[in-house]
Amino acid sequence: MKLQGKAAIVTGAGSGMGRAIAVLYAQEGAKVAVVDINQAAVDAVVAEIKQAGGEATGIVANMALKDDVERMVQTTASTYGSVDILVNNAGVMDNFTPVGDVTDELWERLMNINLNGPFWACRAAINIMKDQSDGGVIVNNASVGGLFGTRGGAAYVASKHALIGLTKNIASTYGREGGNIRANAIAPGGVNTNIQTTITAPHPLGMAAIGDAGPGKLAEPVEIARVALFLGSNDSSFVNGDVIKADGGWTAR
Numbered sequence: 001m002k003l004q005g006k007a008a009i010v011t012g013a014g015s016g017m018g019r020a021i022a023v024l025y026a027q028e029g030a031k032v033a034v035v036d037i038n039q040a041a042v043d044a045v046v047a048e049i050k051q052a053g054g055e056a057t058g059i060v061a062n063m064a065l066k067d068d069v070e071r072m073v074q075t076t077a078s079t080y081g082s083v084d085i086l087v088n089n090a091g092v093m094d095n096f097t098p099v100g101d102v103t104d105e106l107w108e109r110l111m112n113i114n115l116n117g118p119f120w121a122c123r124a125a126i127n128i129m130k131d132q133s134d135g136g137v138i139v140n141n142a143s144v145g146g147l148f149g150t151r152g153g154a155a156y157v158a159s160k161h162a163l164i165g166l167t168k169n170i171a172s173t174y175g176r177e178g179g180n181i182r183a184n185a186i187a188p189g190g191v192n193t194n195i196q197t198t199i200t201a202p203h204p205l206g207m208a209a210i211g212d213a214g215p216g217k218l219a220e221p222v223e224i225a226r227v228a229l230f231l232g233s234n235d236s237s238f239v240n241g242d243v244i245k246a247d248g249g250w251t252a253r
């Protein structure tokens with residue numbers, strides 16, 4: 001087992017990639033804090049992990065609220081005695097809205113959930129990890145929208161680019177010399193999750209910018225969870241500050 005005894009936080013673990021990561025991490029021996037805004041989803045994933053013989057605790061938290069995020073990290077530390085892995089996965093999309101049509105409300109929602117939440121979580125976790133003998137590992141689920149300009153709207157693309165920048169800064173600051181903390185990001189392409197159902201009214205200008213370069217066949221969440229397992233485990237011990245693009249070749253075209 002690749003994560004035996006590790007305490008891992010997975011945000012947005014009630015659905016999609018977060019659920020798949022939480023389940024896979026538990027199968028690999030991690031004690032998993034299953035975090036989501038959706039209580040019923042948290043309960044279902046905790047039950048699924050426990051039924052399979054794994055260890056999990058549910059935490060209902062809104063990543064857009066600093067107090068919730070700090071409580072999430074503290075609860076994990078007090079429940080399991082350490083915070084070894086933080087997976088910032090929770091995120092929302094923006095209907096590919098171009099900047100001219102982005103409302104303040106949309107911008108703030110995307111920045112709070114996709115960027116501020118992960119920042120608050122990283123800050124709280126790092127201040128625990130840096131005093132642990134084994135340090136810690138951070139895995140940030142970004143997007144190809146964090147590497148290219150047209151795989152989301154303005155707020156989504158800006159939030160995911162910033163999340164990748166935050167990841168690189170943490171890696172270069174807190175790597176081998178600064179506390180033995182590794183931080184890497186994943187940039188998935190299209191993945192078969194509930195987020196697809198939130199694209200209710202894609203903006204024509206945002207869609208025109210993508211043109212006919214759609215993602216093609218979608219990944220299943222477990223295909224991204226396996227990347228998160230690699231980055232969360234010692235298999236990636238010398239990988240730090242990197243972004244693993246997992247898009248089935250979408251952006252290679």
Ligand SMILES: NC(=O)c1ccc[n+]([C@@H]2O[C@H](COP(=O)([O-])OP(=O)(O)OC[C@H]3O[C@@H](n4cnc5c(N)ncnc54)[C@H](O)[C@@H]3O)[C@@H](O)[C@H]2O)c1
Pocket residue numbers: 011012013014015016017018035036037038041061062063064089090091092093113141142143144187188189190191192193194195196
């Ligand atoms: N699905 C894709 O095509 C795709 C591609 C690239 C990147 N991503 C990224 O992957 C991550 C996971 O997305 P998914 O596709 O699995 O989506 P999903 O909608 O299936 O799951 C997201 C989960 O996050 C939770 N969540 C939403 N807002 C929250 C908040 N404020 N606080 C706590 N939890 C919250 C939801 O309740 C849900 O359970 C996101 O960051 C997303 O941007 C998705």
